[in-house]
Amino acid sequence: MQSMKRIPLAIPHMSGKEMAYIEQAFAENWIAPVGPNVDLFEEKVRRYTGAEFATATSSGTAAIHLALRMLEVGHGDTVFCPSFTFAASANPIHYQGAKAVFIDSELETWNMSPIALERALLDAQQQGQLPKAIIVVHIYGQPAKMTEIMALAKSYGVPVIEDAAESLGSLHHGVQTGTIGDIGIYSFNGNKIITTSGGGMLVSAKEEWTKEAKFLSEQAKEPAPYYQHEKIGYNYRLSNIAAGIGCGQMEVLQERIDQKRLIFERYLEGFATYNETFSNFPRITYQQESEGTFSNRWLSTIQVRGIHPLQLKEALDANGIEGRLLWKPLHLQPVFQKNRFFAEDVRAKISNAQRLFESGFCLPSATQMTLSEQHYVIQTVAKFLIQAGESV
Numbered sequence: 182m183q184s185m186k187r188i189p190l191a192i193p194h195m196s197g198k199e200m201a202y203i204e205q206a207f208a209e210n211w212i213a214p215v216g217p218n219v220d221l222f223e224e225k226v227r228r229y230t231g232a233e234f235a236t237a238t239s240s241g242t243a244a245i246h247l248a249l250r251m252l253e254v255g256h257g258d259t260v261f262c263p264s265f266t267f268a269a270s271a272n273p274i275h276y277q278g279a280k281a282v283f284i285d286s287e288l289e290t291w292n293m294s295p296i297a298l299e300r301a302l303l304d305a306q307q308q309g310q311l312p313k314a315i316i317v318v319h320i321y322g323q324p325a326k327m328t329e330i331m332a333l334a335k336s337y338g339v340p341v342i343e344d345a346a347e348s349l350g351s352l353h354h355g356v357q358t359g360t361i362g363d364i365g366i367y368s369f370n371g372n373k374i375i376t377t378s379g380g381g382m383l384v385s386a387k388e389e390w391t392k393e394a395k396f397l398s399e400q401a402k403e404p405a406p407y408y409q410h411e412k413i414g415y416n417y418r419l420s421n422i423a424a425g426i427g428c429g430q431m432e433v434l435q436e437r438i439d440q441k442r443l444i445f446e447r448y449l450e451g452f453a454t455y456n457e458t459f460s461n462f463p464r465i466t467y468q469q470e471s472e473g474t475f476s477n478r479w480l481s482t483i484q485v486r487g488i489h490p491l492q493l494k495e496a497l498d499a500n501g502i503e504g505r506l507l508w509k510p511l512h513l514q515p516v517f518q519k520n521r522f523f524a525e526d527v528r529a530k531i532s533n534a535q536r537l538f539e540s541g542f543c544l545p546s547a548t549q550m551t552l553s554e555q556h557y558v559i560q561t562v563a564k565f566l567i568q569a570g571e572s573v
C-alpha cells in the first residue's frame with residue numbers, strides 16, 4: 182500500500198527555530214567549541230531539568246567518560262553497569278582501564294535490577310573491592326527503580342552516574358532523570374528525543390565536577406601565558422554551531438515528549454484490539470511505566486513471547502517499516518565475554534536481559550510519523566502475529 186516511503190524508527194525532527202541560533206553564530210563568527218550558544222544551551226538544559234550545573238560535550242559517550250574521570254575511575258577498578266543497554270554506557274569504563282561488571286534487568290521497567298545489584302554489591306564487599314561507581318540507565322526513556330538503587334548505593338557508599346541519554350524529560354517521583362544520582366549525562370545524538378546532530382551533556386549538583394569536566398573537555402589547558410598541561414585532557418567540547426541546534430530543539434522538547442507518548446498510546450490502543458481478539462495468540466506486552474514514574478517514551482517497544490523478533494523484523498522490513506531488536510545484552514557481546522555478570526534470578530536458565538533481547542522489539546517512533554502510517558505499522562504487526570499464531 183503506502184509503503185513506497187520507508188517508515189523510519191527515529192529520525193531528527195527540527196523545530197524551525199534552530200537556524201536563528203546558527204545564523205547568529207555565523208554573523209558573530211562563533212564557529213568554535215565555545216560561544217554564546219554553548220552557554221545558552223547549558224542554561225536551557227539546566228533550567229529544564231533542574232540540574233544545578235552543566236557542561237556540554239561532543240557526545241553522550243564523552244560525558245560518561247568525563248563522569249568516570251570525575252569519580253577517579255582508573256586501572257584495576259570496577260564499575261557496575263546494566264547489561265541491557267547500548268555499548269556506549271560501558272565502553273568508557275574500559276577507556277579508563279577499569280572493568281565493567283554487568284547487572285541484570287528487572288522485568289517491569291527493564292532497567293537495572295535492585296536484587297541483582299544488591300547481590301553484586303555484597304559479593305564485591307566480600308571480595309574487598311567495591312565498585313568505583315554504579316552506572317544506571319533509563320532505557321528507552323523509562324526511569325529505573327531509583328529509590329531502591331540509590332538506597333543501595335548510599336548504604337555501600339558508591340556514587341551513581343545516571344546515563345539519561347535516552348530519557349531527557351522523564352521523571353522519577355517528579356524529579357528529572359539525570360539529576361537523581363551524583364552525576365547525570367544526556368545525549369543529543371541524531372536518533373535521540375532531541376538532537377544537536379551529535380552532542381551530550383554532563384550535569385551535577387557539584388560545581389567542582391562540571392568545572393573540572395569542562396576543563397578536561399578543552400584539552401586541560403592550565404591557566405598560564407603558554408601551553409601548560411598537568412593532566413591528560415580531551416577534545417570533548419560541543420561546538421557553538423551544534424549548541425545552536427540544541428537551543429532550537431530545547432524549545433520543542435516538551436512537544437516532542439507529548440508526541441512520543443501519544444505514539445505509544447496509539448500502539449497500546451491498536452494492539453489492545455489484537456490482544457482481545459486473538460487471545461490464544463502471542464500476546465503483546467510493554468515496558469511498564471512503574472509507579473511514580475513518567476517516561477518520555479523515546480522509543481515505543483513491545484514484547485511478544487512465542488515468536489523470534491528477527492522474524493518480526495523481516496516481516497516489517499518487507500513492508501517498508503524500519504523496526505529494531507532491543508539492545509543485545511552486553512554480557513553476551515564478544516567484546517565483554519570476560520566481564521562478570523550478576524543475574525536477577527541465579528536459578529533461571531536465561532537472564533532477564535537475554536529474555537528481553539529474545540522477545541522484544543522497537544517499533545517506529547519518529548515524531549513525524551502520520552496517523553495513517555502508524556495504523557499501517559499496527560496492521561502489519563498484527564497481521565504477522567496472526568499468521569505466526571495460526572501456523573503454531
Ligand SMILES: *Cc1c(COP(=O)(O)O)cnc(C)c1O
Nearest residue numbers: 240241242267269270346368370
Ligand atoms: C545514545 C546512547 C549513549 C551514547 O550517546 P552518544 O551521544 O551517541 O555518544 C549512551 N548510552 C545510551 C543508553 C544511549 O542510548
